[in-house]
Structures are given as structure tokens and as C-alpha cells.
Amino acid sequence: MAEPLLSVRDLIVEFPTRRGTLRALDKVSFDIQEGEVLGMVGESGAGKSITGAAIIGLIEPPGRIAGGEIWLRGQRIDNLSPEAMRRIRGKRIGMVFQDPLTSLNPLYTVAQQLIETIRTHMDISEKAARARAVALLDRVGIPAAARRIDDYPHHFSGGMRQRVVIALALCAEPELVLADEPTTALDVSVQAQIIDVLKEICAERGAAVMLITHDMGVIAETADRVAVLYAGRLAEIGPVREVITAAEHPYTQGLMGSIPTLTQTSDRLVQIPGSMPRLNAIPQGCAFNPRCPKVFDRCRVDRPEAIDRGGRRRVACWLYDGVKQEAGNV
Amino acid sequence: MLAFIIRRVLQSVLVMLVVALVSFSLFRFVGDPISSMVGQEASIADRAALRDALGLNDPFLIQFARFVGDAVQGNFGISYRLQQPVMELIMSRLPATLELALVSGIVAFIFGVGFGVYTALRRKGWASNTIMTVSLIGVSLPTFLIGVLLIWVFAVELQWLPSFGRGEVVSVGSWWRTGFLTHSGRLSLILPAITLGLYQMTLIMRLVRAEMLEVLRTDYIKFARARGLTNRAVHFGHALKNTMVPVITITGLQLGSIIAFAIITETVFQWPGVGALFINSVRFVDVPVMAAYLMLIALIFVVINLIVDLLYYAVDPRLRVDRAKTRH
Amino acid sequence: MSDKTQIPAPRSWMFRAWDSDVAYSFRTSPVAIVAGAVSLLIILLAVLAPWIAPHNPYDPSSLNLMDGFTPPMEPNAFTGNVYWLGTDNQGRDIFSTLLYGARISLFVGFAAVLFAMVLGISAGLAAGYRGGWVDSLLMRVADVQLSFPSILIALLIFGVARGFIPPAYRETMAIWVLIVAIGLSDWVQYARVVRGATMVEKNKEYVQAARVIGAHPLKILVRHILPNVMGPVLVIATIGLALAIIAEATLSFLGVGVPPTQPSLGTLIRIGQQYLFSGEWWILLFPSLTLLALALAVNLLGDWLRDALNPRLR
Numbered sequence: 001m002a003e004p005l006l007s008v009r010d011l012i013v014e015f016p017t018r019r020g021t022l023r024a025l026d027k028v029s030f031d032i033q034e035g036e037v038l039g040m041v042g043e044s045g046a047g048k049s050i051t052g053a054a055i056i057g058l059i060e061p062p063g064r065i066a067g068g069e070i071w072l073r074g075q076r077i078d079n080l081s082p083e084a085m086r087r088i089r090g091k092r093i094g095m096v097f098q099d100p101l102t103s104l105n106p107l108y109t110v111a112q113q114l115i116e117t118i119r120t121h122m123d124i125s126e127k128a129a130r131a132r133a134v135a136l137l138d139r140v141g142i143p144a145a146a147r148r149i150d151d152y153p154h155h156f157s158g159g160m161r162q163r164v165v166i167a168l169a170l171c172a173e174p175e176l177v178l179a180d181e182p183t184t185a186l187d188v189s190v191q192a193q194i195i196d197v198l199k200e201i202c203a204e205r206g207a208a209v210m211l212i213t214h215d216m217g218v219i220a221e222t223a224d225r226v227a228v229l230y231a232g233r234l235a236e237i238g239p240v241r242e243v244i245t246a247a248e249h250p251y252t253q254g255l256m257g258s259i260p261t262l263t264q265t266s267d268r269l270v271q272i273p274g275s276m277p278r279l280n281a282i283p284q285g286c287a288f289n290p291r292c293p294k295v296f297d298r299c300r301v302d303r304p305e306a307i308d309r310g311g312r313r314r315v316a317c318w319l320y321d322g323v324k325q326e327a328g329n330v
Numbered sequence: 331m332l333a334f335i336i337r338r339v340l341q342s343v344l345v346m347l348v349v350a351l352v353s354f355s356l357f358r359f360v361g362d363p364i365s366s367m368v369g370q371e372a373s374i375a376d377r378a379a380l381r382d383a384l385g386l387n388d389p390f391l392i393q394f395a396r397f398v399g400d401a402v403q404g405n406f407g408i409s410y411r412l413q414q415p416v417m418e419l420i421m422s423r424l425p426a427t428l429e430l431a432l433v434s435g436i437v438a439f440i441f442g443v444g445f446g447v448y449t450a451l452r453r454k455g456w457a458s459n460t461i462m463t464v465s466l467i468g469v470s471l472p473t474f475l476i477g478v479l480l481i482w483v484f485a486v487e488l489q490w491l492p493s494f495g496r497g498e499v500v501s502v503g504s505w506w507r508t509g510f511l512t513h514s515g516r517l518s519l520i521l522p523a524i525t526l527g528l529y530q531m532t533l534i535m536r537l538v539r540a541e542m543l544e545v546l547r548t549d550y551i552k553f554a555r556a557r558g559l560t561n562r563a564v565h566f567g568h569a570l571k572n573t574m575v576p577v578i579t580i581t582g583l584q585l586g587s588i589i590a591f592a593i594i595t596e597t598v599f600q601w602p603g604v605g606a607l608f609i610n611s612v613r614f615v616d617v618p619v620m621a622a623y624l625m626l627i628a629l630i631f632v633v634i635n636l637i638v639d640l641l642y643y644a645v646d647p648r649l650r651v652d653r654a655k656t657r658h
Numbered sequence: 659m660s661d662k663t664q665i666p667a668p669r670s671w672m673f674r675a676w677d678s679d680v681a682y683s684f685r686t687s688p689v690a691i692v693a694g695a696v697s698l699l700i701i702l703l704a705v706l707a708p709w710i711a712p713h714n715p716y717d718p719s720s721l722n723l724m725d726g727f728t729p730p731m732e733p734n735a736f737t738g739n740v741y742w743l744g745t746d747n748q749g750r751d752i753f754s755t756l757l758y759g760a761r762i763s764l765f766v767g768f769a770a771v772l773f774a775m776v777l778g779i780s781a782g783l784a785a786g787y788r789g790g791w792v793d794s795l796l797m798r799v800a801d802v803q804l805s806f807p808s809i810l811i812a813l814l815i816f817g818v819a820r821g822f823i824p825p826a827y828r829e830t831m832a833i834w835v836l837i838v839a840i841g842l843s844d845w846v847q848y849a850r851v852v853r854g855a856t857m858v859e860k861n862k863e864y865v866q867a868a869r870v871i872g873a874h875p876l877k878i879l880v881r882h883i884l885p886n887v888m889g890p891v892l893v894i895a896t897i898g899l900a901l902a903i904i905a906e907a908t909l910s911f912l913g914v915g916v917p918p919t920q921p922s923l924g925t926l927i928r929i930g931q932q933y934l935f936s937g938e939w940w941i942l943l944f945p946s947l948t949l950l951a952l953a954l955a956v957n958l959l960g961d962w963l964r965d966a967l968n969p970r971l972r
Contacts, residue, residue, distance in 0.1 A: 090558030
């Protein structure tokens with residue numbers, strides 16, 4: 001396989017607090033291929049957003065990357081100088097935030113914010129930048145873009161604002177777009193449209209997407225592969241269809257069981273008993289062991305490493321240690 | 331826009347009327363105007379005649395209306411203590427106070443915003459810690475003590491600067507006497523301006539710092555960073571502009587309090603302004619001067635408030651739209 | 659599963675107080691510890707002034723005019739007496755006047771804060787709980803008052819009160835007038851905070867429930883709503899104490915505060931200022947330093963408390 005666009009290796013992110021250091025991410029590894037859409041799922045606090053912040057180099061202090069490496073197309077980016085990292089943000093990695101109502105500066109017009117961003121990364125004239133901005137707004141589906149570009153953010157509805165945010169994230173043609181719950185704050189009726197716009201434009205420009213969400217439905221429709229995080233650790237990763245139809249990690253199985261649209265055969269939603277441990281009280285061994293229906297002794301002692309299951313699937317569970325993937329399961 | 335201005339002006343007039351009522355009540359009910367005016371030896375008949383002549387026996391509302399009418403024309407009666415028309419006294423002393431307030435206001439604003447931004451951006455550095463510590467001492471030091479200590483160091487020990495008065499003043503126009511145009515006038519202004527400005531500066535600085543830290547935490551700043559904008563653009567383009575919206579309001583109001591705080595500075599430096607006039611009127615219960623000063627300060631506050639509102643309106647596009655919507 | 663989780667034994671309240679976030683933040687903040695110690699020291703010295711002070715500055719018979727203008731730690735030229743911090747123009751021991759001065763400053767400060775607090779909390783509870791015209795009226799007054807500096811308000815109230823009090827009583831009443839004037843100039847902050855919290859709290863279900871079962875509104879206010887606002891009120895009161903001490907000193911310095919026969923720190927500075935040019939610096943310096951230390955320490959405590967109770971700012 002070709003060199004991946006983004007490669008995250010054993011990433012550890014820590015937050016020092018007065019009651020000890022919290023590990024928000026604990027040895028997370030995954031790749032994103034050129035043009036691929038990777039879904040990132042997990043409960044709140046599982047470390048999805050932290051992963052995004054770590055990749056783009058914007059972890060809020062006192063949090064810090066305490067270990068591991070992040071490579072972007074063969075260049076290591078987790079230890080770059082602030083200025084070098086700034087040049088990558090926007091230009092090579094774009095980011096879409098959750099709440100379009102708060103992610104645009106209310107005191108500047110859309111045009112000002114777009115042109116500023118474009119001219120930060122591209123050496124073009126104000127006029128050319130403006131033309132580019134109008135075209136981009138038009139592409140993300142803002143009607144009468146040439147006129148509306150001089151409006152302030154509060155003139156737009158939530159869905160329209162998120163289109164503006166997408167335009168801003170993509171205006172310097174990044175190779176990778178991190179979308180952190182891009183539809184959570186929107187009306188259900190416009191969620192699908194926003195996801196479609198995001199996916200289409202990225203596909204058009206060959207940009208890969210890391211889509212962070214807790215909505216498995218969105219993942220199922222959008223992503224090529226999916227990574228499941230639990231308590232700051234990677235539980236399972238693999239092609240989206242395989243993970244959904246044949247989840248291997250007991251946590252993923254529980255997660256799938258809790259989605260109504262995907263489990264038509266069962267008339268009851270399955271619920272995982274208990275809740276995700278707090279980061280200061282992660283149990284020894286597998287983080288999921290107190291809730292796991294298939295737990296056995298080893299799970300309470302040793303932490304499972306990600307086990308390669310073939311076909312780009314990996315799962316961090318002792319159930320599969322030394323077990324060959326059963327053929328015909330997929 | 332017009333409707334907004336009209337509404338604000340009407341509100342201001344209302345506030346002025348309330349203050350006028352307080353002023354008038356002071357004038358009418360605090361002490362006895364007659365005995366303050368004529369002294370002990372006047373006979374009862376004389377007093378009654380004067381009372382009648384002054385209209386003190388008229389109904390309250392008529393007296394109040396007369397007071398407001400006089401006040402609008404700048405007539406606040408005669409000072410009990412100095413036996414001069416109050417308006418003349420105030421006008422002759424107003425330039426001194428306004429010049430002092432203007433200079434300290436500008437100094438306080440420039441340094442307040444500068445230090446506030448610096449300490450917000452460099453939260454941990456030694457310079458920030460020093461500025462923050464000094465500012466805390468600045469807040470805890472009463473204005474008068476700053477003045478006294480400055481006099482001690484720069485006037486008594488070093489003998490660099492004068493310790494009292496305005497120095498030489500020059501007439502500009504018919505009644506404005508300025509100290510800006512002479513060397514001694516400018517020298518005399520330095521210590522009082524620092525004294526008056528220091529406290530305001532610390533307030534502005536702490537406000538700017540707090541607002542800026544708040545703004546730096548917002549999503550749109552994070553998003554601006556995530557788009558790879560330079561620190562310069564994020565800090566001074568985005569964060570500072572958003573910080574200034576609330577800062578303008580409060581700083582504008584501070585300008586009013588500078589004039590009020592001038593009372594203390596003027597006393598310490600024997601600065602011949604309206605503040606010193608007022609403090610003496612309080613000491614000697616010189617009610618007409620107290621009432622006039624109150625009206626003057628209220629007028630200044632109301633005008634500043636109005637200007638600040640309009641400024642606010644100009645800076646924040648959200649307000650413009652909200653007003654437009656409510657009008658429909 | 660649940661039988662395995664252990665419920666920790668309840669700890670004593672002393673442990674919980676020690677272990678609380680606020681106490682932790684105090685223990686780990688050298689500034690807070692020093693500020694607390696300085697405040698406590700000055701308060702103790704002031705309270706115990708009659709027992710500690712070497713002289714009673716209010717007792718003219720204990721004064722010797724010959725002792726006037728003695729520099730600190732030097733024997734007086736005529737009497738040979740040595741005073742720690744020197745003496746003033748009337749031969750009063752500066753150290754003693756400081757103790758008594760701080761006593762008056764602190765008394766006025768605490769009393770004014772208490773007055774402002776009671777007034778502000780009552781107004782805030784009434785405005786928040788009753789709403790309607792009570793609320794509009796109180797908040798309008800508060801708005802107007804807030805737009806004027808409190809020192810100006812205090813001066814005006816002081817001036818008005820003096821107008822009403824016959825000259826013969828002005829001296830003896832001065833200190834009470836001062837307390838009321840400073841208190842009245844500073845109630846708005848409390849009222850605002852309490853009003854906000856009351857409006858939030860009164861719509862919560864437990865308050866509604868208490869209403870339904872017919873609890874007296876006063877009881878609801880005191881039992882349920884008041885405890886929720888004590889944190890911010892404490893912060894305001896601490897910073898308010900510093901402000902009240904400064905306000906008192908300022909008014910006394912301006913010559914409209916406590917009478918010279920009962921000098922507070924502000925009065926002492928006013929007296930000291932007159933001797934600056936003739937070189938008797940100690941008369942000015944020591945009261946100034948005391949006032950600064952007191953105001954700074956209380957301010958620092960207030961600042962720290964605000965940060966400790968507001969985790970967002972950490």
C-alpha cells in the first residue's frame with residue numbers, strides 16, 4: 001500500500017491536574033489514506049476531539065503530547081516549531097468545528113474572514129482572493145454568493161453558517177480535513193445536506209477527511225473506514241461495512257447494538273451496562289473489562305494490544321489473541 | 331438608527347430630570363436657604379419677605395419647574411460661602427478639571443489597553459507578573475496616597491516637578507484658560523495627571539486582560555488558529571477587536587468617573603478645578619454649589635453614555651441588525 | 659458488580675474543609691497565605707490596641723508637647739524619650755496612633771460592608787423573588803447609582819447628612835454618617851448578584867415544591883436561596899472591605915470623614931502630609947504604609963478568593 005497521507009503512531013496526550021496526570025489519549029495508532037474518509041466514533045470524553053486537536057497542533061495547555069508521533073505525508077509534524085505548524089494549519093490540514101454559531105468572528109464579514117485566510121496561505125491579490133472566495137461559497141451552496149459574501153455571520157442561518165465554515169476550512173486546498181462533530185449543533189433537517197456538501201467537495205479536491213462524530217448513522221453513510229475509541233484507547237478500526245455488520249470488539253458490538261436503524265432483527269435496543277470510566281479511574285488491563293460481557297481473567301491484568309485481523313482491520317481485544325480470522329465472516 | 335438615537339436622547343433627558351429633582355430637593359430641604367443667605371442678624375419679617383421674594387412659598391412643582399428652567403439657562407443661584415453666582419464659579423474652574431481629566435484619560439487608556447493586551451497574551455512571563463503585581467498595588471493604593479507619595483518623591487526629594495497649582499495659564503477664547511501652552515503649565519500637569527490616571531489605567535488594564543482572555547477562549551479564535559492565521563492576525567485582528575466592544579463601554583463610563591475622581595486629585599495638588607470647589611461646598615454645606623456640581627457631573631455622564639452607545643453601535647454589526655429587526 | 663464498589667466512609671467536616679478546592683488553593687498560594695497573615699495581624703493589632711499601644715493618643719494628659727516631632731528610634735532632644743516610629747506634632751506616639759487609627763478604619767470598613775451587605779442582599783432577594791415593579795424600581799436605582807463612582811455618592815450622602823444634622827452633633831455623629839454613606843454607596847453589587855441567583859433559583863423545582871406546601875417566602879429565601887449566593891457575596895464583601903477602607907481613608911483625607919480627635923489612617927496621612935516639606939517624613943510614611951498594607955492584603959485575599967471560587971479563570 002502507498003504511503004499513508006496521515007500516520008498517527010502510539011499517540012499519548014496528557015493533562016496534568018492537581019490530582020495527578022490524566023491520559024486523554026493512550027497509545028493511539030491509525031493511518032488515513034489519500035482521499036479516504038475515516039470516521040472516528042466514541043462516547044464523549046473518549047478522546048475523539050483530542051485526537052483532532054493533537055493532529056492540528058492545537059491542544060489547549062496544560063495538555064500536551066507526551067509520546068508518539070504524527071506524520072503527514074512522510075513529514076513528522078508533532079514536533080514542529082509553532083510557526084512551521086501554523087503554516088500547515090489551513091494550508092495542508094483544515095478543520096471544521098462543531099458549532100457554526102460560535103466559530104465565526106461576529107465582527108467581520110464572511111468576505112473578510114475568507115480573504116484573510118486565503119491570502120495567509122496563497123500569494124494572490126485581494127481581488128483574486130475575493131473571486132476565489134465567491135466561487136467557493138457558491139460551491140458550498142450559498143445562494144447569491146457574490147452578494148452575500150459581504151454579510152456578517154449573524155445574517156446567515158445555522159446551516160448556511162456551517163457551509164461558510166466548510167468554505168473557510170477548505171479555502172487553501174488542504175489535503176486533510178478534520179471535521180469535529182460538524183452537524184451536531186444543526187437542525188436534523190440540514191445535517192444530511194452539510195455532510196453531503198463536505199463529502200462532495202473533499203472528494204472533488206481529493207482531500208481526505210477525518211470525521212469525528214458519535215453518530216454511527218453518519219459514519220455508516222459517509223466513511224470508508226471507522227475507528228472506535230474507548231477511554232482514550234483505540235478499540236477497533238476497520239472498513240466501515242465490516243465493522244458495522246461484524247463488529248469484533250465487545251464494546252463495538254454493544255455500540256452497534258444500541259443503534260436502532262442498524263439492528264432491525266432485534267426488537268430491543270441492547271444497552272451496555274455501566275458507563276465509560278473517568279480518565280483518573282481507568283481499570284488495570286483492558287479499559288472495557290468491568291463492562292464487558294465476555295471478560296476473562298487476562299482482561300483484568302494485561303492491556304490488549306491492537307491485533308491485526310487482516311484486511312486492514314485491527315482490534316484491541318484478548319478474545320482474538322492468536323485466533324485466525326474466521327473465513328467467510330464478512 | 332434615528333429611532334435609536336431619539337430613544338436614547340429621551341432616556342438621557344429623563345435621567346437629567348431625576349437628577350434635577352435630587353438636586354432641587356438638596357437645594358430646598360438641606361439646611362435653610364434663608365438663614366444660609368442672610369445670616370443671624372436678619373429679622374423675622376426680613377426673612378419672610380425674602381422667602382416670598384425667592385418664591386419659596388410656591389407649590390413644590392412650580393418651584394421645581396422654576397429650578398429646572400433656571401438650570402437650563404445655567405442659573406444655579408449664588409454660592410452661600412463665596413457669594414458669587416455658582417455658574418461663574420464653575421465655568422472659571424471647569425477648564426482646569428477638563429484639561430486634567432483629558433490628559434489622564436488618554437494616558438490611562440493607551441497604557442491600560444497596551445498593558446492589558448500584553449498581560450493577556452503573555453500570561454506567564456516575568457513582565458506580565460510584574461505588571462499584574464504593580465497593578466494590584468495600584469488598585470489598593472488610594473488615589474490621594476498616590477498623589478502624596480508622588481509629591482514626596484518628585485517635588486520634595488527630587489524637586490523636579492511642582493507640587494501644587496496649575497503653573498502659568500494662558501487665556502484661549504473668552505473664558506478658557508489653558509495650562510497646555512506654557513512650560514510650567516505642562517510641568518504642573520504631570521503629577522496630577524499620573525495620580526488621576528493610574529487608578530483608571532489599572533482598571534482598564536484588568537478589564538482588557540479579562541475580556542481578552544475570555545475572547546481567546548472562544549471558538550472563533552480557535553477556528554482562526556485552525557485556519558493557520560498568524561498570531562498577529564489572531565491576536566490583533568480578531569481577538570483585540572472583539573475585546574474592545576465591551577471595553578469601549580466601560581472605558582467611556584470611566585471617563586466620567588475620572589472627572590469625579592478629580593475631586594481627590596485636585597485636593598491633593600491644590601488644582602483649581604471644580605472638584606476642589608465641590609469638596610469645599612460639602613465641607614461648608616454650600617448647597618447651591620453642591621446641587622450645580624451634581625447636575626454638571628450628571629450631564630457629563632449622560633453625554634458620555636450617549637456617545638458610548640453610538641460608538642458601540644458603530645463597532646458591533648450585530649446591534650445594527652437587531653435594532654433593524656425590532657423596528658419592523 | 660455494585661456490591662464490589664466500596665463506599666468510602668464519611669469523612670469529618672474538618673477533613674472535608676481541609677481537602678476542599680478552596681482550602682487547597684489557599685494552601686498552595688503563597689500570596690493568599692501572606693495576605694491572610696498580614697490582614698489577620700493588622701486586625702488583631704487593631705482590636706487589641708488598648709492593651710498593646712504604649713500610649714493612649716486620645717488622652718491629652720498622657721501627652722507631652724515637648725516630645726513632638728521625635729524621629730523614629732532616636733532620643734528626643736529635650737526629654738530623651740525614644741519612640742519606635744517617632745511622634746507627631748503633638749507628641750503622640752505614632753505607633754499608638756497607628757493602632758488606634760487602624761482600629762477606626764477597620765471598624766468603619768467592617769460596619770460599612772455589613773450595612774451594604776444587609777441592604778444589598780435584602781434588595782436583591784426582594785427584586786429577584788417578587789419581580790415586577792419592585793424589581794424594575796430597585797434595578798433602575800442600581801443602574802443609575804452604578805454609573806456614578808461610589809466615592810462621589812458617598813460624598814454627596816455625607817454632604818446631605820451634614821446638612822440635616824445640627825452643627826453641634828456633627829462631630830459625634832460623623833463616624834456613623836460615614837458608615838451609612840459608604841454603605842449606601844456600595845450596596846448595588848450585592849443586590850445584583852443576589853437578584854440574579856434568586857431569579858434562577860426560584861424557578862427550580864425544589865423551591866416550587868416548597869411554595870406548594872406553603873412554606874413562608876422568607877423561609878424559602880433564607881433556607882434555600884441565600885446559601886446559593888454566599889460564595890459570590892463573600893468575594894464581593896472581601897473586595898468591598900478593601901474599597902470601604904480606602905473610601906474611609908479618602909473621605910477622612912479630604913477632611914470630610916472622621917473628626918481629627920479620633921484620627922483614622924486617612925486622617926493621619928492628612929496630618930502627615932502637612933509636615934512633608936519640613937522633613938518630618940515619618941509622620942506621613944508609617945500611616946501610609948499601614949493603609950497600603952491593609953488595603954493590599956485584603957484586596958489580594960479578595961482576588962484570590964474570586965479566582966478560587968471561579969474555576970473557569972484558573
